[in-house]
Structure formats: structure tokens, C-alpha cells
Amino acid sequence: MSLTAHIPSHRKPRRSASKVALRAGVAGGVLSTIGVAGAAGPANAEPVTATIEMPTITADLANTVAVSAEATQQVAHAYDLQAQQDEAAAKAAKAAKKDKAEAERKAEAEAKRKAEEAAKKKAAQEAAEKAAAEERASRSSERTTLSASASVGSSSSSASSPVATGSAAAVVAFARAQVGDAYVMGSTGPNSWDCSGLVQAAFRQAGIDLPRVSGAQSSLGTSVSVDSLQPGDILYWGSRSNSYHVAVYVGDGKYVGAQNPSTGVVERSLSYDMPTGAVRVL
Structure with missing residues (x-):
């Protein structure tokens, strides 16, 4: 069995x-x-x-x-996932540290560049201010010399060639001292002028207060012929009392005026731009 x-x-x-x-x-x-x-x-x-x-x-x-x-299996997977996350976090931290260092380097370089630019601008500004001061001093010296020359000339005038004397000499000396200044519409000095602003300032040296605009200036005093001009006469272009431009006659067939923005204040021959007429207020 x-x-x-x-x-x-x-x-x-x-x-x-x-x-x-x-x-x-x-x-x-x-x-x-x-x-x-x-x-x-x-x-x-x-x-x-x-x-x-x-x-x-x-x-x-x-x-x-x-x-x-x-x-x-789940525990093993969790450990594996945690390991991957830790590795990713370490890489991210390393990349962030590198990016921060790069950003700090760029910021430092930019700050250095701006400091250098500021230093250059400051140096350029100081140089410009120094040049402007030297130019003002030079013009002041030139004006003093011209005033002295005008005074000497007034004492040795000749009958053949009219020379500015007295108040006219002061007007002429001042006008010539501004030659080279800029032309700026509406400006009355001291380093830029328009035509009537220059004439007004020149006659103020002789103690005469002129109106501000050219039309009013050309309506003053006595009308004179262009053939019988004397230093200190006011030349005008246009019609009397309605002129559009004025200048100061300085003798020897020349005038000084603030012409335009491209030329500034110049001394020119009458033949360069013959005036319409003239008035005498001295």
C-alpha cells in the first residue's frame, strides 16, 4: 500500500x-x-x-x-530621487555662485569705467573754465589797450582823416573790443550780442542810453549822408525808424557790427555791405 x-x-x-x-x-x-x-x-x-x-x-x-x-522598490526609488535632487541642488548652487562672481566682476568694471569717465569730464571742464578765464582776461586787457589808443588818437587828430575823439572815441573803442564775440539774437553781452544790443552797450560807454531795438535807434539824432560820416555815427540798413540792422562807424571807411550767427561781431569795410543811411547822436 x-x-x-x-x-x-x-x-x-x-x-x-x-x-x-x-x-x-x-x-x-x-x-x-x-x-x-x-x-x-x-x-x-x-x-x-x-x-x-x-x-x-x-x-x-x-x-x-x-x-x-x-x-x-518605492523606498529605493525615493532614495534615488533624493540623490538626483541633491545633485541638482549642488549644481544649481555652484552655478549661482559662479553667476554671482561674474556679476560682481562686471559691476566692479562698470564702476571703474564710470569713475574714469567722470574724472575725464571733470578734467575737461576744468580745462574749459581755465581757457574761458584766460580769454576773458585777454579781452579785458585788449579793451584797456584800445581805450588808451583811442584817447591818444583823439589828441592827435588830423583834418584829412576824422578820428574819434571824446565820447565818440569811447564808443568806437568799446565796439572794436567786442570783435570776435558771438552773435546771438536778443543778447546784450558781455560775450555775445545782436546788432542793436552791441550799439546800445557801446553808447552807454559815452553816457548815452539808446533804445533797445534797431528801428528806434535809427530814429534818433540827426540824419547824415553816408559820404560825410564821422566815427561814432550809427549806420542803419532799411529805412530810418524802421531799420532791420544797425552798426557803429569807426572811421577809415569801416564799421563794427554784430552781423549774424555765422560771422559774429566783425569789423568790415563799408563796401562789404553799404548801409542805407546814418544818424549822429554825439
């Missing part, structure tokens, strides 16, 4: 191949143990009739094993 004849059947519904294989392995091991024991016992031993309960792998145990394996 077979040793397994009295082992009760524990058949259950069909399970997966892995569970069946596992069960078969356990049963085979038990049967082998029983077979060996039977072979080693006495020949007249009674047949084994005890029922042996086989261990059963339940669905709960299988689920527990599966859940444990899944949990292990």
Missing part, C-alpha cells in the same frame, strides 16, 4: 503557476522525508496512516510579500 494513500486531499481552486510550483516543492520535500524514514525503519513496521497537514500559502501571505516588495 502506498505511503500517501491515506493523506487527505486539500485541493482548492486553481492557483497561479508560481503558487502551484511552490506547493509542489514543499509536498515533494515532505514525501521524501517520509520515504527515507520508512526505508530506515524495521521491516515489520506498521504502515504510516497519520494525516500530515501541508502548509498552505494563502492569498494574504502572497499579498503581504508583494506589498513588501513594492514598498522596498
